[in-house]
Amino acid sequence: MKETADNLDRYYTDSRGRKVHVIRYDRENSRVIFMRDGYEHPCFEPLKTFQERYTRVGEVKP
Secondary structure (H helix, E strand, O other): OOOOEEEEEEEEEOOOOOEEEEEEEEOOOOEEEEEEOOOOOOEEEEHHHHHHHOEEEOOOOO
16 A cells, blocks of 8 residues: 655644644545644544644644
8 A cells, every 4th residue: 555645743723722733644535634632543634624724833842
């Protein structure tokens, strides 16, 4: 199976101001994969939805 996700290290905020850490972009399914603070499983959104709902911010130090 060929790899279809690009590894990323970017931070965004959602419409409620919650920070998310984008870790991958899945080209095959056109979706953004990210982690939420306090949640152990990856979350994902279609690219278009992610672009509408999230704003990129500078790197957040843990």
